[in-house]
Amino acid sequence: MELFSSFLTAALLAILLQNSIFERALGTNILIYASRKKEHVIGFSLVIIYVTSLSSVIVWLLDSNFSHFKHFGILMPLLYILVISIIYILSLILVWRFFPGLFRKIRTYVHLSVFNCSVLGGLFLNSLHGGSLPEYIGFGIGTGIGFFLAGYLLYIAHPRLNSDLVPAAFRGLPITLVYVGIISLALYAFVGYATR
Amino acid sequence: MSSNIKGRPSDGLVRQNIVLMSGLLTGPVIAGAKDFESAAAISVVFALITFFSVALCRIVPKKLVYTVRIIIYAIIASAIYIPAYLIAQSLVGDGAIIKAGIYLPVLVTNHVILSKTETRFFQLSYGYMLLETIGYIAGFVAVCMITGIIRDIFVNSQIGSIRVDMGFDVPAFETTFGGFIIVGVLAGLCRALFNFSQKSQKLKSQDGENKEETE
Numbered sequence: 495m496e497l498f499s500s501f502l503t504a505a506l507l508a509i510l511l512q513n514s515i516f517e518r519a520l521g522t523n524i525l526i527y528a529s530r531k532k533e534h535v536i537g538f539s540l541v542i543i544y545v546t547s548l549s550s551v552i553v554w555l556l557d558s559n560f561s562h563f564k565h566f567g568i569l570m571p572l573l574y575i576l577v578i579s580i581i582y583i584l585s586l587i588l589v590w591r592f593f594p595g596l597f598r599k600i601r602t603y604v605h606l607s608v609f610n611c612s613v614l615g616g617l618f619l620n621s622l623h624g625g626s627l628p629e630y631i632g633f634g635i636g637t638g639i640g641f642f643l644a645g646y647l648l649y650i651a652h653p654r655l656n657s658d659l660v661p662a663a664f665r666g667l668p669i670t671l672v673y674v675g676i677i678s679l680a681l682y683a684f685v686g687y688a689t690r
Numbered sequence: 691m692s693s694n695i696k697g698r699p700s701d702g703l704v705r706q707n708i709v710l711m712s713g714l715l716t717g718p719v720i721a722g723a724k725d726f727e728s729a730a731a732i733s734v735v736f737a738l739i740t741f742f743s744v745a746l747c748r749i750v751p752k753k754l755v756y757t758v759r760i761i762i763y764a765i766i767a768s769a770i771y772i773p774a775y776l777i778a779q780s781l782v783g784d785g786a787i788i789k790a791g792i793y794l795p796v797l798v799t800n801h802v803i804l805s806k807t808e809t810r811f812f813q814l815s816y817g818y819m820l821l822e823t824i825g826y827i828a829g830f831v832a833v834c835m836i837t838g839i840i841r842d843i844f845v846n847s848q849i850g851s852i853r854v855d856m857g858f859d860v861p862a863f864e865t866t867f868g869g870f871i872i873v874g875v876l877a878g879l880c881r882a883l884f885n886f887s888q889k890s891q892k893l894k895s896q897d898g899e900n901k902e903e904t905e
Contacts, residue, residue, distance in 0.1 A: 518792075523712075605760045610799055663882035672871055
């Protein structure tokens with residue numbers, strides 16, 4: 495029960511308080527690209543959940559065994575990229591071998607959903623928070639769910655953000671960033687914000 | 691070399707600015723560039739990683755499948771991160787590096803390296819590709835530094851170590867939502883200025899044509 499509660503707490507932390515988009519702005523460009531189609535929002539989120547949760551297990555092993563090493567911090571990006579790459583290539587081989595239909599569907603965007611700031615940043619945040627294995631996995635899954643939440647909120651607003659009602663210069667990217675900023679502001683209610 | 695893909699190297703500054711026009715790499719600017727120092731740290735690391743990674747990634751054989759190439763690109767970028775981090779540390783100091791936090795290592799998955807190399811740079815000559823990369827870097831650095839300076843002025847009443855007293859503070863600019871709104875407004879202004887200059891150029895060329903016809 496204790497393991498489950500630490501898993502759940504870490505997942506909720508990643509979804510709400512440390513949301514990769516609204517709180518950390520990690521993978522915003524991928525989110526804007528994915529939010530154009532519902533299938534992309536779901537596909538990208540599932541890939542991110544899969545990669546971050548699996549990577550979290552290996553990252554937990556690395557962190558718990560090598561974090562005392564003097565130069566571990568500077569080597570982290572290289573190690574984490576190697577972890578992500580191994581999971582990416584092995585998973586692609588499995589999907590290509592056993593689910594060729596799915597492989598054809600995802601191959602156009604799978605690289606974008608694996609090699610992005612959201613996945614790598616999620617692993618760094620996981621390391622920053624530390625904790626037990628269930629917490630690492632919970633945080634990894636929460637990162638992907640948080641991405642889905644942000645993606646869905648953007649997907650439903652997409653037609654309005656790109657409509658003629660918005661001045662031409664602000665249509666698309668600029669108004670989308672302001673919109674995400676306003677949702678991010680609303681989420682600050684969970685964290686609490688004090689002005690100086 | 692494909693002629694239709696070739697633009698001017700300076701396009702990366704405004705016309706194809708990776709942050710304000712393409713919406714790439716917005717994260718480090720929005721949440722990382724919280725003041726002048728952190729913006730400088732992100733700019734230095736981004737410039738070094740991107741330039742040297744693109745220069746090396748271009749050598750990766752095109753006959754390898756993209757699935758393998760993207761892994762090689764990411765590994766090259768994360769290997770270059772090590773010297774880039776050390777150089778940035780000596781240039782901007784430990785304080786700025788700590789302030790930039792996780793936004794420095796996430797730069798290894800930037801889309802100038804992972805996507806532009808594939809979609810654009812492979813179609814250009816090596817020298818021209820490097821010039822374009824410098825253009826993209828200049829565009830990113832400009833936006834990152836402007837955002838950092840705006841935040842430093844409104845939050846800390848300073849630019850780096852120079853005191854700039856506005857008489858009021860806007861501490862919310864330091865937050866992520868403040869960053870989203872600043873970059874969103876900058877993107878809108880950049881597009882408005884670009885559209886305006888395009889329109890005025892069009893009008894000038896039309897005027898020139900009309901004069902020629904009347905003569």
